[in-house]
Amino acid sequence: MNLLYKWDALLLIMGLMLYFTGCAPKVIPYSQSTDVPEPNEVAVAHYNWGMASAKDGNFDQAIMELHLAIQNEPGWVMPLFTLGVVYGNQGELDKAIQVWERATQLDVNFAKAHYNLAVAYLHKEEKARSIASLREAIRLDKEALSSAKVDPALEGIRNTPEFQELEQDTTTKQ
Template structure:
């Protein structure tokens, strides 16, 4: 990737891929800073790249920086309205800010895009529980268990 970057400094997704490689290893203060820097460089070259915004949201969320996480995940959802994980991240970050009324629509959108993701159902169950919607929370908990068992079936078959 570094050679490609030397040959073409504005190559799309190169900084993103370098950042992902850096962040795929153990997270230290140095590796997180280097990964974040690569994502920011990607956005300088390609401001419309939802993946880099998503990764910046993930890094902010890991650090408990909820407002920054909301900002990056929100931007990722604007750039790619079909990015289920970005809507999930946005919902989780909004829950982290205790902004349940805005978290629910983000999580519901994630569910519309990817109804087979058990984490989306888990987070929706939590959100519905916080706004005293027990029937919805129970439904989502059941969906979480169902989708969890469905995603584990292929592993058992091997």
């Protein structure tokens, strides 16, 4: 039963990765104040290889490429975010949390990283931290509440007074 739960969590996190980052080519946000308009070509190449490796299920290669992207462009949040997703897929929640926290330090308005932190903290049974991260995600992006209402990964907090208060606070502010 425990293995089945972990498999469901793995599939959920992989689904979130695909939902939040997408697989199609698109403009890659740099997300940090800098004079450079976009990440350097080497970092982008490693990021793209990391994404392709993750999509193919080669998580060790993805981790290596994403680390190289971060090394080449330390202020770029997308490799950090994606690295967190890969770590989550590997069941390495502590590492995922660490890189998502770093992503939110680089870009405090990165709602998707805050949302993923909420999910990860809930899996670690840290409900207060989960609610705090979800609150921040919703503050930054009101659509996060709609996702949280139906996301199976957040089922463990939906019936709590804190979640209901968060939901009520959000709807009264609209």
